[in-house]
Amino acid sequence: VQLVESGGGLVQPGGSLRLSCTASGFTFGTYSLSWFRQVPGKGLELLSTINRESRSTTYADAGKGRFSISRDNAKNTLYLQINSLKPEDTAVYFCAKYKVPNYYCSGYTCNKPDKDFDYWGQGTQVTVSS
Secondary structure (H helix, E strand, C coil): CEEEEECCEEECCCCCEEEEEEEECCCHHHCCEEEEEECCCCCCEEEEEECCCCCCEEECHHHCCCEEEEEECCCCEEEEEECCCCHHHCEEEEEEEECCCCCCCCCCCCCCCCCCEEEECCCEEEEECC
């Protein structure tokens, strides 16, 4: 199993980015997926989750409003569109795969990094600065 993020970089405040996560080694359309981010010295922060057929999406408080998750099962790719970027969005962004196939959970007890996910990408750095 491999997850490879791309699309990060240096962007000015107010700009936009679309991050991609290309997957291989598993049946992509069977699993829910999530985006997280992490700043140095802090833990992983959940942004958004999408179910296997894109029928359900969830946004954590950190991901509401300016973030949009999507996926293309034909291309084995997960996306995160980020608009109106702010300096506080500077972080490493990770995609992660659910452990359990055909499962999606949107409650507050769900989507815990150490419990619900088994594979992670290496991350892509997003830096928002003028």
